[in-house]
């Protein structure tokens with residue numbers, strides 16, 4: 216069992232928060248991660264900013280712009296990760312081109328594939344998993360191989376439109392957890408949990424037989440009730456990003472305290488939901 | 500999927516998971532309707548391109564240029580397609596395909612506004628609701644085209660992120676598509692993006708070289724020594740090349756925008772050019788593995804060209820492949836040479852070309868000695884949309900070839 220899978224197993228309703236690394240700078244990010252873990256985060260997703268974030272809505276796009284404007288790079292990102300000493304596995308969310316370009320010429324020339332240098336450096340820095348939203352399972356063979364070699368989880372996103380053999384394929388390939396996209400569209404906080412969430416969880420449950428990888432639902436989660444509803448529907452955890460990124464944008468230096476409170480609230484919801492999803496067997 | 504999604508190492512489908520079923524559905528529709536002419540799709544497409552679009556376009560012998568360069572120069576007149584550019588070939592094809600697929604809404608990105616206007620015209624012609632994403636920088640430098648889109652009843656959505664040009668508009672249109680994928684078709688504007696777009700857009704544009712190949716054999720009695728075409732994303736380029744690729748004696752030149760310089764400023768994240776095939780490196784952008792303009796970390800840099808339609812940090816994966824195979828020669832000319840070529844064609848042949856097409860004409864001017872005896876230049880569009888830019892940019896320079904605009908002095912413009 217990987218670090219990430221172990222964290223889910225222990226969590227009893229896992230909270231996986233996302234923030235953009237370097238928003239507004241590396242030191243602040245460290246404080247923010249510590250606050251999230253103190254609030255109950257079980258796994259932390261750190262965004263490595265890319266200039267063309269096609270899967271992200273305006274909240275995270277703006278965080279990415281702030282981070283890039285302040286000089287965040289893949290190298291500085293991995294330094295930041297290596298410096299972080301927290302009691303939760305760290306997962307890197309980024310776009311494929313940054314993974315594809317990483318490394319100096321010599322390292323790249325000697326690598327087994329264009330993506331190996333990044334995976335090697337990420338593993339070395341302490342990254343436990345990768346989420347690459349513009350890399351569908353069909354294009355993932357090289358990255359899958361490198362991740363296997365370095366013991367890094369590769370998390371796939373299951374969309375409301377993912378069905379049939381593609382879903383099956385993805386469930387077979389996924390390690391760490393499966394990221395269930397709650398609704399169509401881009402990232403961003405929403406007022407309620409979409410009906411598509413329930414449909415997706417049901418569809419996945421039907422295919423679930425062979426793979427016990429945990430399922431976490433994300434895209435739009437921002438309130439305690441969302442988290443509770445999602446784990447009550449059978450998910451193993453929730454992913455929440457834009458709600459935390461909004462807090463960072465609003466509160467600046469004071470953000471860590473607000474992040475801790477929000478994490479606590481969502482964690483309580485995720486935890487409460489699990490008891491509803493596994494009721495005590497009724498005695499008759 | 501039976502059509503190959505790769506051109507050598509280039510191409511592929513690097514898109515968010517939510518879009519995968521949609522591009523598979525599109526790949527299926529492309530095979531059935533475009534490749535196999537199911538339900539007479541291609542017949543209807545060709546008929547509409549004739550009646551609505553004005554095809555075929557002439558291949559015109561350019562008398563003054565031919566005399567000047569001592570080379571037989573033929574111009575493929577895509578500027579005469581309805582709307583003033585080759586863009587309609589693709590836009591009408593895709594909007595019609597969306598109709599056959601039962602989609603109810605059309606979205607598209609635009610840079611120069613040429614693809615946006617073409618899509619707006621096609622959507623209006625085929626009675627489909629249409630929204631166009633356009634960067635705010637481009638909105639300001641292509642005002643006439645914004646009005647045209649509005650006149651054809653399309654909604655224009657300004658994109659404010661980044662520098663507000665084509666790359667940001669594509670990203671934003673992809674976000675819309677990922678949100679509304681079930682009833683919406685994304686009419687991508689060039690031979691870029693995930694499979695099947697590069698193949699499909701090429702096939703809709705290939706009518707350019709299909710006609711030109713016939714026409715040149717009729718007029719010159721032989722195939723040309725060279726075909727010269729500008730390249731932004733590369734759709735007019737692939738359209739002009741497609742039917743000549745198998746003719747080994749025909750040299751193919753893709754003319755990119757050299758901008759003001761070929762260097763990349765890593766510090767600022769800016770390349771003052773759009774010469775992706777010449778100076779770009781392998782990477783993944785907007786759904787495909789191809790050559791892109793990026794810094795050493797893999798961040799996409801801001802490109803530049805005097806012509807908005809060439810101002811893009813990527814290029815079609817098939818062109819990257821054909822360059823790698825030495826079948827297509829990538830060359831480039833800068834802003835100044837393109838601007839002079841714009842004036843030259845306007846003065847000597849009575850044709851005002853698009854600034855994009857002026858790059859191809861600029862290369863002809865610079866390299867005519869090396870191109871052979873019979874040359875086809877693709878005039879991908881007309882320059883009416885560029886008049887404001889041309890007046891402004893001409894003012895800044897002291898060009899011998901430019902007309903005197905003194906008559907404006909003291910007159911409010």
Ligand SMILES: Cc1ncc(COP(=O)(O)O)c(C=O)c1O
Nearest residue numbers: 613731732733734735808855880
């Ligand atoms: C007239 C004209 N030519 C060329 C281009 C460049 O596009 P492509 O390289 O896809 O042909 C454009 C783009 O807007 C255009 O308007």
